Amino acid sequence: MSAKIVLGRVALYALLSAVTFLVCFPLVWAFFTSVKPKEEIFRWPPTLWPESWTLENYRALLEGKQAYFQAGAAAASGPPPSAFFLDWFLNSVIVTLGTTAISTIVSTLAAYSLTRFRFPGQRAVPYLALVGYMVPSIIFVFPMFLVMADLRLTDTLFSLILGYVCITLPFCMWLMWAFFRGVPIEIEEAALVDGASRLRVFWEIVLPTAWPGIIAAAIFTLIVSWNDYLFGRVFMNSMENLPLTVGVMHFFDGTHVDWGLMMASSVMMTVPMAVLFMLLQKHLVAGFGAGAVKG
Amino acid sequence: MRGFRLSDRQVGILFMLPFLVTAGAFMVWPVAEAVRLAFYSYNPLRPDDLTWVGFENFERIFNDPLFWESFSQALVWTGWSIVLQTLLGVGLAMLLHVALPGIAVFRGLLLFPYIVPTVVIALNWRWIFNSEIGIVNHALVSLGIIEQNIAWLSTPNMAMTSAVLLNVWKYTPFVIICVLARLQTIPTELYDAAKVDGAGAWRRFTDITLPMLKEVLVVVIVFRTIWTFNKFEEIYLLTRGGPGTSTFNLAVYAFEEGMANLRLGVAAATGVVMIVLLLAGTVVYVRVSGFGQEEKAT
Amino acid sequence: MSTTSLLATRRAALLGGSALAAGLAAPALAQNQPRVARVWGEPGPYGGVFVQGMNEWAERNNAGIRFEVEQIPWDGVTVKLTTDLAARRPPALISVESPIAYQLAAEGLLEPVEDVNNAIRARERLVDGFSLEQFGAWKGVQYAVPVHHQPCLLVVQQDIVNELGLGDPASWNWDQFANAARTISERKPGMAGYTMALGRNLCADYHITQFIWQAGGMTWDPRDGFKTVFDSPATVEAFDFIRRLHPFMPRAAVEFSFLQVVDQHVAGRTGMSAYWGRTMGRAAEETPQLFNNMEYYLNPAHPGTGMRWSWTDINGWIIPRRDNAFIRETKEAVTYVSNNVDWLVRYSQSLMPNVGPVFKDVATAPAMLAHPFYQSKRRSLDVIFSQSVPHTCNTGLELRHGVNPLAGSAHGRSVWAQAVQRMLLNNEQPRQAVQWGQRQFETIRRDNARMLAG
Missing domain, CATH: 1.10.3720.10 (MetI-like)
Structure with a gap:
C-alpha cells in the first residue's frame, strides 16, 4: 500500500468519524443526561462525561407505578x-x-x-x-x-x-x-x-x-x-x-x-x-x- | 384443503377484500369526509352544529395573510431541507460505499437517525439548542467560535434554521439508503474501465456515478419534497410554529385552525389545498419515475 | 362495522397485550372496580389534593365511583378540551383558567351549580373583594364553585434592588420600574432586568394584557355589546412600553412561556419578573438564597391612571353538562370538600403560595397560618393573598366590567402575544401591531356572535 492510499484512508476515517460524532451527539447527550443526578444536569458549565452515574431516572420510570400504589394515601396529589x-x-x-x-x-x-x-x-x-x-x-x-x-x-x-x-x-x-x-x-x-x-x-x-x-x-x-x-x-x-x-x-x-x-x-x-x-x-x-x- | 377448493377467481377476490374494506373505510372515507368538511362550518365544541357554508372556508384561507405566510415559509423550509439532504446524502453515501474494514459500523450509525422518533429528537433539540443552558451554545462559546449565546429557537431565522437542521438530521439517512441501494447495483467494471482510461476520481463521479444516480435522485427529491412540505410533527414539536408564526407551514396552520381556533372546516379546506398540491407533485413523480410507462410495457 | 364489535376487539387487544406484562398491569385489570370519574386539574399537586378529598366522600358514602385527577398542561388545555368535548366524553369536573371557564359557560356546555354554592354558603364565605360571578357566571346563571385565586405580580430580588439603590418597588410607577429594569441589566452582567413571557402562548397573553389594563385599555367592552375596543391609544401605549422594556429582557423572551419565566428567575438570571406564586415556591425548593431575597409586589402603577391591574385566575370548579354521567356525585363530592376547611387548607398548602384561598375561613384557619412561609415571607404572602384582590381581573373579566366569554377563543391562538410579537419580531410599529390585533379580535367577535346572543 502506498503512502498516498494510507493517507487517504486515514482522512476518510477521520471524516467519517467526525460526521458520525456530530450525527450521534444528540443521542449520546440524551443518554448522558439520563444517567446524571438532578444537580449535575443543571450544573453550569455542563459536564460532558457524567461525574456521578445514577439510574434514578430509569428507576422512576420503571417503578413509578408501583411506588405510587405503595404510597397509597400518602401520595398527596394524584399519580405523577x-x-x-x-x-x-x-x-x-x-x-x-x-x-x-x-x-x-x-x-x-x-x-x-x-x-x-x-x-x-x-x-x-x-x-x-x-x-x-x-x-x-x-x-x-x-x-x-x-x-x-x-x-x-x-x-x-x-x-x-x-x-x-x-x-x-x-x-x-x-x-x-x-x-x-x-x-x-x-x-x-x-x-x-x-x-x-x-x-x-x-x-x-x-x-x-x-x-x-x-x-x-x-x-x-x-x-x-x-x-x-x-x-x-x-x-x-x-x-x-x-x-x-x-x-x-x-x-x-x-x-x-x-x-x-x-x-x-x-x-x-x-x-x-x-x-x-x-x-x-x-x-x-x-x-x-x-x-x-x-x- | 381438499374437497373445499376455491377457484382462482374466488381466491383473488378473497385476498383483495380486506384491502378494499380497510382502504374504503379508513382512507377513502376520511379523505371524502375531509373534502366534505371543507364546505362546512364546524366548531368541535358544538359537535351537533354543522352548517353548509359553500366556499367560504376557502375564501377565508386565501384572504388570510397567515396562510400565505405559512405557504412561503413551507417553501423555504422545504427548499433548504431538500438541498442539504441531497448534497449530504449523496456525499455520505459515496463515503459509505467504499469497501473498508469497519465501514458497516459507520453505515449503521449514520443511518440510525431515520428511526429515531420525532418526539425524541425534537425534545433533544430543545435541550441541546437551549439558548441559556444548552450544550451547543456552551461548546461554541468555549471553543471561541461565538462570543454571545445564539438564540437558536427565538429569532425567526434561527428557529427556521434549527427546524431545517432537525429535518436534515433525521431524513438525510433516507437519501443515503436510497443512494446506497443504487450504488450497489453499479457494476465495478465501469469504474475499472474509466481508471484504465485515466479518469480521475471527480471525473469518474461526474461521468459514471451521477448519471447512474440521476434517476433515483429525481425520485427521492420529488418524494422528500412532497413529504417535507407537509410535515407537521418536526415543526410543531420543536417550535410550535414560533417564534411568532415564523415557522408555520400549511400543516401547522391547519392544526392550529382546527384545534386552537376551533374551525375544523377551515382546517379541512387547508387540507384540500394540500391534497391538490400533492396531487400535482404526484403527477411530476409519475412523469419522472417512468412509473406509467413500465405499466404499459407489461 | 358495528361499534360493539370494535369495542370488543379493542378490549381483546388490551387484554392480550396486558397479559404480556401481567404483574405490572394487574391493578388496572382488577374486576369490580368502582366507576372512574375523571377530573381535570392544572399542572401541580393541588388538583390531586382536592380529588383525594372527593374520594374520601365517595368512600364514606359507598358511592361506587372513584375520582381520578388528570393534569392538563396549560398550553394543552385547548386541544384537550376540543378533542374530548367533540368526542362527547367530557370529564366529570374541570378546573381551568377563568377565560376558558367563561367561554364554556357561554357555549352552554356547563351545568349550573347554584345548588352547590348554596350548600357551601359560598357567598358568605368568600374573601372580601371577590364576588361569586367572577368565578364564572353567564346571563345570571352561576356555573363555577370557587376554589382558588392566583394573581400575577411583580417578583423582585430585593437584594439587587437595594444594592443598586432603586427605591421601594411598592411605590414604583411604570417609569421607575422601567428604570430599575434598565439599571439591573446594565449593572449586573449576565442578568436580565426584567423577564416576562413573550412567546406565542397563554402566559404571554396574560403578561401583556396586564399592561394594557393598567394603561386603561381593554379588548372587548361587555358594557357595550362586546364591541372590539382593542385599538385604543391605551393599548398602543402599553405596546410601546413593552417595546421599551424589551432590551432589558432575556434575548430568548420571545419564546418564553410559563416554564421559562420561572426557570429564568429561579436560575438567578433576572432581577425581576412577572409571575404568579410558583416562582417563590420553586425558589424555596431549589435555590434558598434566592428565596431569602425574593419579594412580591403589586404591579407598578401606570403614571397616568394609577392602576396596578393583575392578571388573576379567579378559578372555580366547573361541571360539563352534556354526556357527563357523574353530575350528581360530583356535586356532592365538591360540596363535601368545599365545606371542609382542612381539605382546602391542604389544597392551598400543597403548592405554596401558588393557589390563594378564596374563603375567609380557610385564609384565617390556624392550620393555614402554620405554614412556614407565614414566618419567612409574611409580607409577600400578604400581597399575594390579600392586597392583590382589589387589582384582580383577567382577560375574561377585563377591568371588572363584566364576564366576557370571547377571551377563551382568543387565547386559543394567543392573539395578544402574536400582536406583540409582530411588533418585536417583525418590527411593526405599535399602532400597526395593535390594529392587526383589532382585526383578529373583531373576527373572533363576529364568529361568536351567536354565542353572545344565545
Missing part, C-alpha cells in the same frame, strides 16, 4: 406522569404490533391478488396507493377523529391502530405490489399445473420468497406507528391510554421540566427501534431500495 410510563410503553407496543400485523397481512394478500389476477380497475390501485402514501397525516387526522368520535372509539388503542393502518397501508401495498411484480411467475405456474391449489402455492411458494418485501413493509409500519405523535395527541385522552410519544410530553408540566426523566424516556423510546434496526438494517436498505425507489 412517571407512574404511567409503563402503561404508555405497553400501549405503544400493542398499537405498533397491531398496526404492523394488519398492514402487512392486508397489503401482502392484496398485492399478490393484484399481480396475479385480473380485475377491473387493476391498474388504478397502485396509483391510488401511491397518492395515498403521499397524503400527510394532518389531512387524515381530523375526519378520522370525527369518525372515531361517532363510533365512540376515541381514547381507545383500537382507534390508534386504525389511524396508523390508514397511514401505512398505502406504502405497504405499493411496496408489496412492486415486490410481487418482480417475483417470477413461472415456478408458481409450474406448481399450479402440477395440481397444487392456489392457496397452497401462495403459502408454500409465494410467501417464502416474499419475506424480504414483507420485512421491509413491516419495518416501515413499525417505525411509523412507534414514532407517530399527531394521532396519539388528537385521538387519546386518558393518561393511561396514551402512547409513549404523547405521554412523555407530560414531563413538561408548565412550570417545571424534568430533563432527566425526559431524556431517560427518550432513550427507552429509542432502544426498541435501535435493536430492531440493528437486526434488520440489511433488509431496510434492500427493501427500501426495491420498493421506495424503483416503484
Whole structure:
C-alpha cells in the first residue's frame, strides 16, 4: 500500500468519524443526561462525561407505578406522569404490533391478488396507493377523529391502530405490489399445473420468497406507528391510554421540566427501534431500495 | 384443503377484500369526509352544529395573510431541507460505499437517525439548542467560535434554521439508503474501465456515478419534497410554529385552525389545498419515475 | 362495522397485550372496580389534593365511583378540551383558567351549580373583594364553585434592588420600574432586568394584557355589546412600553412561556419578573438564597391612571353538562370538600403560595397560618393573598366590567402575544401591531356572535 492510499484512508476515517460524532451527539447527550443526578444536569458549565452515574431516572420510570400504589394515601396529589410510563410503553407496543400485523397481512394478500389476477380497475390501485402514501397525516387526522368520535372509539388503542393502518397501508401495498411484480411467475405456474391449489402455492411458494418485501413493509409500519405523535395527541385522552410519544410530553408540566426523566424516556423510546434496526438494517436498505425507489 | 377448493377467481377476490374494506373505510372515507368538511362550518365544541357554508372556508384561507405566510415559509423550509439532504446524502453515501474494514459500523450509525422518533429528537433539540443552558451554545462559546449565546429557537431565522437542521438530521439517512441501494447495483467494471482510461476520481463521479444516480435522485427529491412540505410533527414539536408564526407551514396552520381556533372546516379546506398540491407533485413523480410507462410495457 | 364489535376487539387487544406484562398491569385489570370519574386539574399537586378529598366522600358514602385527577398542561388545555368535548366524553369536573371557564359557560356546555354554592354558603364565605360571578357566571346563571385565586405580580430580588439603590418597588410607577429594569441589566452582567413571557402562548397573553389594563385599555367592552375596543391609544401605549422594556429582557423572551419565566428567575438570571406564586415556591425548593431575597409586589402603577391591574385566575370548579354521567356525585363530592376547611387548607398548602384561598375561613384557619412561609415571607404572602384582590381581573373579566366569554377563543391562538410579537419580531410599529390585533379580535367577535346572543 502506498503512502498516498494510507493517507487517504486515514482522512476518510477521520471524516467519517467526525460526521458520525456530530450525527450521534444528540443521542449520546440524551443518554448522558439520563444517567446524571438532578444537580449535575443543571450544573453550569455542563459536564460532558457524567461525574456521578445514577439510574434514578430509569428507576422512576420503571417503578413509578408501583411506588405510587405503595404510597397509597400518602401520595398527596394524584399519580405523577412517571407512574404511567409503563402503561404508555405497553400501549405503544400493542398499537405498533397491531398496526404492523394488519398492514402487512392486508397489503401482502392484496398485492399478490393484484399481480396475479385480473380485475377491473387493476391498474388504478397502485396509483391510488401511491397518492395515498403521499397524503400527510394532518389531512387524515381530523375526519378520522370525527369518525372515531361517532363510533365512540376515541381514547381507545383500537382507534390508534386504525389511524396508523390508514397511514401505512398505502406504502405497504405499493411496496408489496412492486415486490410481487418482480417475483417470477413461472415456478408458481409450474406448481399450479402440477395440481397444487392456489392457496397452497401462495403459502408454500409465494410467501417464502416474499419475506424480504414483507420485512421491509413491516419495518416501515413499525417505525411509523412507534414514532407517530399527531394521532396519539388528537385521538387519546386518558393518561393511561396514551402512547409513549404523547405521554412523555407530560414531563413538561408548565412550570417545571424534568430533563432527566425526559431524556431517560427518550432513550427507552429509542432502544426498541435501535435493536430492531440493528437486526434488520440489511433488509431496510434492500427493501427500501426495491420498493421506495424503483416503484 | 381438499374437497373445499376455491377457484382462482374466488381466491383473488378473497385476498383483495380486506384491502378494499380497510382502504374504503379508513382512507377513502376520511379523505371524502375531509373534502366534505371543507364546505362546512364546524366548531368541535358544538359537535351537533354543522352548517353548509359553500366556499367560504376557502375564501377565508386565501384572504388570510397567515396562510400565505405559512405557504412561503413551507417553501423555504422545504427548499433548504431538500438541498442539504441531497448534497449530504449523496456525499455520505459515496463515503459509505467504499469497501473498508469497519465501514458497516459507520453505515449503521449514520443511518440510525431515520428511526429515531420525532418526539425524541425534537425534545433533544430543545435541550441541546437551549439558548441559556444548552450544550451547543456552551461548546461554541468555549471553543471561541461565538462570543454571545445564539438564540437558536427565538429569532425567526434561527428557529427556521434549527427546524431545517432537525429535518436534515433525521431524513438525510433516507437519501443515503436510497443512494446506497443504487450504488450497489453499479457494476465495478465501469469504474475499472474509466481508471484504465485515466479518469480521475471527480471525473469518474461526474461521468459514471451521477448519471447512474440521476434517476433515483429525481425520485427521492420529488418524494422528500412532497413529504417535507407537509410535515407537521418536526415543526410543531420543536417550535410550535414560533417564534411568532415564523415557522408555520400549511400543516401547522391547519392544526392550529382546527384545534386552537376551533374551525375544523377551515382546517379541512387547508387540507384540500394540500391534497391538490400533492396531487400535482404526484403527477411530476409519475412523469419522472417512468412509473406509467413500465405499466404499459407489461 | 358495528361499534360493539370494535369495542370488543379493542378490549381483546388490551387484554392480550396486558397479559404480556401481567404483574405490572394487574391493578388496572382488577374486576369490580368502582366507576372512574375523571377530573381535570392544572399542572401541580393541588388538583390531586382536592380529588383525594372527593374520594374520601365517595368512600364514606359507598358511592361506587372513584375520582381520578388528570393534569392538563396549560398550553394543552385547548386541544384537550376540543378533542374530548367533540368526542362527547367530557370529564366529570374541570378546573381551568377563568377565560376558558367563561367561554364554556357561554357555549352552554356547563351545568349550573347554584345548588352547590348554596350548600357551601359560598357567598358568605368568600374573601372580601371577590364576588361569586367572577368565578364564572353567564346571563345570571352561576356555573363555577370557587376554589382558588392566583394573581400575577411583580417578583423582585430585593437584594439587587437595594444594592443598586432603586427605591421601594411598592411605590414604583411604570417609569421607575422601567428604570430599575434598565439599571439591573446594565449593572449586573449576565442578568436580565426584567423577564416576562413573550412567546406565542397563554402566559404571554396574560403578561401583556396586564399592561394594557393598567394603561386603561381593554379588548372587548361587555358594557357595550362586546364591541372590539382593542385599538385604543391605551393599548398602543402599553405596546410601546413593552417595546421599551424589551432590551432589558432575556434575548430568548420571545419564546418564553410559563416554564421559562420561572426557570429564568429561579436560575438567578433576572432581577425581576412577572409571575404568579410558583416562582417563590420553586425558589424555596431549589435555590434558598434566592428565596431569602425574593419579594412580591403589586404591579407598578401606570403614571397616568394609577392602576396596578393583575392578571388573576379567579378559578372555580366547573361541571360539563352534556354526556357527563357523574353530575350528581360530583356535586356532592365538591360540596363535601368545599365545606371542609382542612381539605382546602391542604389544597392551598400543597403548592405554596401558588393557589390563594378564596374563603375567609380557610385564609384565617390556624392550620393555614402554620405554614412556614407565614414566618419567612409574611409580607409577600400578604400581597399575594390579600392586597392583590382589589387589582384582580383577567382577560375574561377585563377591568371588572363584566364576564366576557370571547377571551377563551382568543387565547386559543394567543392573539395578544402574536400582536406583540409582530411588533418585536417583525418590527411593526405599535399602532400597526395593535390594529392587526383589532382585526383578529373583531373576527373572533363576529364568529361568536351567536354565542353572545344565545
